[in-house]
Amino acid sequence: MDLHRPIHELTAAFSRGETSPTAVTEAYLGRIEKLDGKLGAYITVTAEQARAAAAAADRRYRAGSPLGPLDGVPVSIKDVFCTRGVPTTSGSRILERYVPPYDATLVSRLAAGGAVMLGKGNLDEFAMGSSTEHSAFHVTRNPWDLARVPGGSSGGPAAAVAGGLAAGGYGTDTGGSIRQPAAFCGVVGLKPTFGRISRFGLIAFASSLDHPGPFGLDVTDAALLLGGVAGHDSLDATSIPAPVPDYTADLARGVRGVRLGVPDEYFIPGMDPEIEAAVRAAVEVLKGLGASVERVSLPATPHALATYYVIAPAEASSNLARYDGVKYGLRVPGRDLVDMESRTRAAGFGAEVKRRIMLGTYVLSAGYYDAYYGQAQKVRTLVRRDFDAAFGRVDLIVAPTTPNVAFKHGDKEDPVQMYLNDVFTIPADMAGIPAISVPCGFTAGGLPIGLQLIGKALDEPGVLRAAYAYEQATDWHRRHPELA
Amino acid sequence: MISREDVEHVARLARLALTPDELERMRTQLNAILVHIDALRAVNTDGIEGTSHAVPLVNVMRDDEPRPPFPADAMLGNAPDRAGEFFRVPRIIED
Numbered sequence: 001m002d003l004h005r006p007i008h009e010l011t012a013a014f015s016r017g018e019t020s021p022t023a024v025t026e027a028y029l030g031r032i033e034k035l036d037g038k039l040g041a042y043i044t045v046t047a048e049q050a051r052a053a054a055a056a057a058d059r060r061y062r063a064g065s066p067l068g069p070l071d072g073v074p075v076s077i078k079d080v081f082c083t084r085g086v087p088t089t090s091g092s093r094i095l096e097r098y099v100p101p102y103d104a105t106l107v108s109r110l111a112a113g114g115a116v117m118l119g120k121g122n123l124d125e126f127a128m129g130s131s132t133e134h135s136a137f138h139v140t141r142n143p144w145d146l147a148r149v150p151g152g153s154s155g156g157p158a159a160a161v162a163g164g165l166a167a168g169g170y171g172t173d174t175g176g177s178i179r180q181p182a183a184f185c186g187v188v189g190l191k192p193t194f195g196r197i198s199r200f201g202l203i204a205f206a207s208s209l210d211h212p213g214p215f216g217l218d219v220t221d222a223a224l225l226l227g228g229v230a231g232h233d234s235l236d237a238t239s240i241p242a243p244v245p246d247y248t249a250d251l252a253r254g255v256r257g258v259r260l261g262v263p264d265e266y267f268i269p270g271m272d273p274e275i276e277a278a279v280r281a282a283v284e285v286l287k288g289l290g291a292s293v294e295r296v297s298l299p300a301t302p303h304a305l306a307t308y309y310v311i312a313p314a315e316a317s318s319n320l321a322r323y324d325g326v327k328y329g330l331r332v333p334g335r336d337l338v339d340m341e342s343r344t345r346a347a348g349f350g351a352e353v354k355r356r357i358m359l360g361t362y363v364l365s366a367g368y369y370d371a372y373y374g375q376a377q378k379v380r381t382l383v384r385r386d387f388d389a390a391f392g393r394v395d396l397i398v399a400p401t402t403p404n405v406a407f408k409h410g411d412k413e414d415p416v417q418m419y420l421n422d423v424f425t426i427p428a429d430m431a432g433i434p435a436i437s438v439p440c441g442f443t444a445g446g447l448p449i450g451l452q453l454i455g456k457a458l459d460e461p462g463v464l465r466a467a468y469a470y471e472q473a474t475d476w477h478r479r480h481p482e483l484a
Numbered sequence: 485m486i487s488r489e490d491v492e493h494v495a496r497l498a499r500l501a502l503t504p505d506e507l508e509r510m511r512t513q514l515n516a517i518l519v520h521i522d523a524l525r526a527v528n529t530d531g532i533e534g535t536s537h538a539v540p541l542v543n544v545m546r547d548d549e550p551r552p553p554f555p556a557d558a559m560l561g562n563a564p565d566r567a568g569e570f571f572r573v574p575r576i577i578e579d
C-alpha cells in the first residue's frame with residue numbers, strides 16, 4: 001500500500017470504498033513496527049486505540065456518513081499534547097510516568113472529527129531544540145538520510161509524515177519547531193496565527209510564543225489538518241474568537257496580482273548557497289504565476305534571535321517551575337522540601353532544559369530584569385512593527401525557512417550554533433503571524449529545502465493559497481524518501 | 485561575565501541541584517549565550533512599549549457559573565506521594 005498518499009486522496013478512496021480506515025491504519029502500524037526502530041519517530045504507539053478509532057470510522061464510511069475531512073485519517077501527535085489515559089512525556093524523564101486525566105483541545109477536536117491517533121511523536125525535551133537529539137528517550141532520524149537530524153523540536157511527527165509512518169501530524173512551533181523540521185524532512189509545515197489553535201492541554205514551553213500546527217504531505221492536507229482543530233476555545237484565554245473559514249475553499253484561486261516581498265535580511269552570509277538559489281528560483285516561479293515581487297526590509301531581524309533567547313527561556317523558567325515532584329511526575333527524595341525539589345529537577349531535566357531554565361531564571365532575576373527581559377520585549381515590538389510596515393506594501397513575505405539543510409547527528413554540540421538554525425523562523429513567532437514551509441527543491445546531496453511564506457495575522461487563507469499555487473507548479477512534494 | 489557564585493545563586497533560585505561539573509559547564513555556556521544576548525542592549529528602544537503578547541486580547545472573562553470540578557482522585561492519580569485527598573511533601577513546619 002502507498003503510504004505517501006495525501007489525506008485528501010485517502011479519504012476520497014475511503015468514500016469510494018476502495019480502501020478503509022482499518023486497512024490504512026493497519027498498514028501504517030505495520031510500517032511503524034518495521035521501521036520505527038530505525039527512525040525513532042514515536043515515543044508511544046497507541047495501536048489498540050488506533051484500531052478502535054479506525055473501526056468506528058469504517059462503519060461511518062460504510063453508512064455514507066463520515067464525520068468530516070479527517071475521519072479515519074491516521075496521524076502522529078507530538079508528545080506535548082495531553083492525551084487522556086495515554087502517557088504524555090514532553091520528551092522528558094520528569095514526566096515519564098505521567099498519564100493525563102484529560103485531553104488537550106486539539107486532541108479532543110481530532111477525536112470528534114474521527115481522526116485516528118497512531119501514537120505520540122518524539123520531540124526535543126519540552127520542545128526545546130532544533131534536532132530532536134534532546135529527547136530524553138531516543139533520537140529521531142531524518143528519513144532522507146538516517147545519519148542526519150529531522151530538525152526539531154517536532155522532529156517525530158515531521159519524520160513520520162515524510163517517512164510514511166503517518167498520513168498527517170501535529171506539532172508546536174515556538175521558535176520554528178514546525179517549519180524547520182518540515183523543511184529538513186521535505187514536507188509541508190504550517191504555523192498558524194497565535195491563538196488560532198487552542199493551547200489548552202498543551203504542555204507549556206513559552207506561553208506567548210507556543211503555536212500548535214500541522215504537518216502534511218501537501219498544502220491541501222495542511223489546510224484540512226488546520227481546519228480540523230482551529231477555532232475559539234473557552235478553555236484558552238488567548239484563543240482568538242474569530243470564525244474559522246474553509247481553508248480549502250479558495251486554495252486554487254492563484255497568485256495573480258498578489259504582492260510578494262522578499263526581505264533582504266533573510267539572505268545572509270554563511271547561509272547554504274543551494275538554499276538561496278532554490279528560494280530565488282521559487283520566487284521566479286511565483287512571479288511566473290502572476291505575483292509581483294519587490295524587495296522589503298525587516299531591519300530588526302538580526303536582533304530577533306537574541307530577543308527570543310531572552311523571552312523564551314524566561315517564560316520557560318516560569319512554566320517549568322511546576323515540575324516540583326509534588327503533583328505529578330518524578331520525585332527524588334530529599335532531606336527537606338527544597339532539597340527534594342532541587343534533586344527531582346536535577347534528575348528529571350536534561351542538559352538543554354536545565355540550560356534554558358538557568359538562562360531564564362538569570363534574565364528574570366533582580367537587577368537584570370529591565371536590562372534583559374524588559375529590553376527584549378521592546379525589541380519584540382520592533383520585530384512586529386517591521387512586519388506591520390512590510391504588510392503595508394506587500395501581501396506576503398517569501399523567504400527561506402532555514403539557513404542550512406539537515407545536519408548530521410552530533411554536528412551542533414555548541415548551543416549557540418544550534419540556536420542559529422532558527423534565525424529565519426523566530427521572527428514570525430515573535431509577531432504571532434502565520435507562516436508555512438513548503439518543499440522547494442533538493443541539494444545536490446539529495447536533502448530537502450524549504451520555502452517559507454509569511455502572512456498577516458489570520459491570513460492563513462492567503463498563505464495557503466500562495467503555497468498551493470507554488471506547489472501545483474512544481475513537483476517537489478511528490479518526492480519521497482526510500483526507507484527499507 | 486557570570487561568575488561561579490552567580491551560577492550557584494541562579495541554580496538555587498531555579499531549584500536545580502547541579503553537580504560541580506554541571507555548574508562549571510553552565511558558567512561557560514551561559515557566558516557564551518549572553519555574549520549574543522548582550523547585543524540587544526545596543527538597540528535603541530527609547531519610547532518603545534514592550535510586547536508581552538502578539539494577540540490584542542485583554543481581560544477575557546466568562547460567566548461565573550459553577551461547573552463540576554475534576555474528581556479529586558483523577559487529579560491525585562499522578563501524585564508521586566499522597567495521603568488520602570492530599571499531596572504528601574517532606575515536612576516544612578518544625579514541631
